[in-house]
Amino acid sequence: MKKRIHDIELFFKYPNEVQREMLKKLLYEAKNTEFGKEYGFKDIESYEDFKNRVPIHSYENIFPYIERLMRGEQNILWPSEITWFAKSSGTTNARSKFIPVSQEALDDCHFKGGKDLISFYVNSNPETRMFTGKGLTIGGSHQINEFNPNSNSYYGDVSAVIMQNLPLWAQFIRTPKLEVALMDKWEEKIEKMAKITSEENVTNLVGVPTWTILLIQNVLELKNTDNILDVWPNLEVFFHGAVSFTPYRELFKKLIPSADMNYFETYNASEGFFGIQDQRGSDEMLLMLDYGIFYEFIPFEEFESEHPRTLSLDQVEVGKNYEMVITTNAGLWRYRIGDTIKFTSISPYRIKISGRTKHFINAFGEEVIIENAEKAIAEACEKTGAIIDNFTAAPVYFDEGSKGGHEWVIEFKSRPSNLEEFTHLLDEKLRAINSDYDAKRYKDMALVLPIVHDVPEGTFYNWMKKRGKLGGQNKVPRLSNNREHLDSLLEMISAKA
Known part of the structure; x- marks a missing residue:
């Protein structure tokens, strides 16, 4: 682990050179694939050539290639055999996405990311006793590839793909066993996981905050306690990702009442493992530059452009919003993943996730992004002593009068204690951190005070269940520029009233 820290220091010192070499390597590896021949990878000699030759791809653009891979063709996007696909439904589109996962992506990205996460943690916490017990991982599930059912090909949540392919030694230090961890019946799985893991010496948790809370609550109920340390006294760290931890921080402090508990953030997705918190007590993540991924960035003002301008790593600035574009060792070429990030540092390159390109409210020119919403929620909670479980928001459109x-x-x-006070605090913080929102709120000229509904416990769980979105990588959509999700949720609440 200490040796790997020295390797990481190499891209601390030479980040742009490491990235240019990565692009050169990816192009060389894929030059004889169908995609590589179509776009003349053999003749690409520079990043400028790459930009001019290969168009930016959305999922819809690249899906015809992926569909052929799923039907059993090979050497389409990447030269090695692809037999695994990470299934991601996203949160704005009900249709599933299938992301190819090559062996190189597993070894040099996902597995490497897991090992580096532990390296950073141990480096920051040399007194750790994490290895004296087991890691509890909440994963999704996988199934035979229905596009090619007679082949040895599968798809599922990226967590399930990773867990199924972990080396044998790794299975001995995690809990529960795979046959339970990868169950597809979510409610039954949580119940079984709670029973099994409540008898284990769990020292670390890995997963999405939403579903980890649900499991902890099940364990607490099973053991008739309100302190998870009564069950897992040696629990010392939660490695979390997929959604922002900000809204959940206070709830975890309540569930795990220990000043010594550590929280480490990761940025891993179906498409790859991108960032790791490398400093204790920080909410910044180091952008990992040697994972078989070449990065580009679309500036905020170009998000809606048909042919957006892209920047390479050496062209980005601190504090600005960018959409990530990735080229990977699983055959995603200049692919828009839909996430937005901000650089907090460029020496080394550290980032924060600021939202999703489709998850914002801009019905009136207010440009409210997820980062704004989470900061405002966190402050309103802090000042009123509230703790939230979940939230979503959408615009209320102009109507006559x-x-x-x-x-x-x-x-x-x-x-x-006072929802009206909470609402005013939420509004005030949004105005303080977003000048566009503040301008629209001035004297209620365009926007009036937000409407806030306080809903019963279990509402979001029941809504996600109704939509078939329990578990795995599924996440509650935080913000939407239309009312589709909000109206669906309000309709369900109304029907139960």
Whole structure:
């Protein structure tokens, strides 16, 4: 692990050279694939050539190639055999996405990311006793590839793909066993996981905050306690990712009441493992530059452009919003993953996730992004003593005789004593951190005070269940520029009233 820290220091010192070499290597490896021949990879000699030759791809653009891979063809996007696909439904589109996962992507990206995460943690916490017990991982499930059912090909949540392919030694230090961890019946799986893991010496948790909370609550109920340290006294770290930890921080402090508990953030997705928190007590992540991924960045003002301008790593600036574009060792070429990030540092390159390109509210020119919403929620909670479990928000459109606004549905674990005060604090923080929102709120000229619904515990769980979105990589959509999700949720609440 200490040796790997020295390797990482190499891209600390030479980040741009490491990235240019990565692009050269990816192009060389794939030059004889169908995609490589189509775009003349053999003749590409520079990043400028690459940009001019290969168009930016959305999932819809690249799916025809992926579909052929799923039907059993090979050497289409990447030269090695592809038999695994990470299934991702996203949160704005009900249709599933299937992301190819090569052996190189597993070895040099996902597995390497897991090992580096542990290296960073041990480096920051040399007194750790994490290895004296087991890691509890909440994964998804996988199934035979229905596009090619007679082949040895599968798809599933990226967590399930990783867990199924882990080396044998890794299976001995995690819990529960694969046959339980990869069950597809989510409610039954949580129940079984709670029973099994409540008898184990769990020292570390790995997973999405939403579903980890659900498991912890099941264990607490099973053991008739309100402190998870009564069950897992040696628990010392939660490695989390997929959604922002900000709204959940206070709830975890309540569930795990220990000042010594550590929280380490990761940025891993179906498409790859991108970033790791490398400093104790920080919410920044180091952008990992030697994982078989070449990065490009679309500036905020270009998000909606048909042919957006892209920047290489050496052209980005601190504090600006960028959409990530990736080229990977699984055959994604100049692929828009839909995530937005901000650089907090360029020496080394550290980032924060700021949202999704399709997850924002901009119905009136207010440009509210997920990062704004989470900061405002966190401050309103802090000042009112509230703790939230989940939330979503959408615009209220202009109507005859009424002005526009935002409507929020919030599920609290600990409710604020005064919801009106909470709403004003939420609004004030949004105005303080977003000048566009503040301008629209000035004297209620375009936007009025937000509407906030306080909904019963379990509302979001039941809504996700109704939509077939329990478990795995599924996440509650935080913000939407239309009312599709919000109206669906409100309709369900109304029907139960």
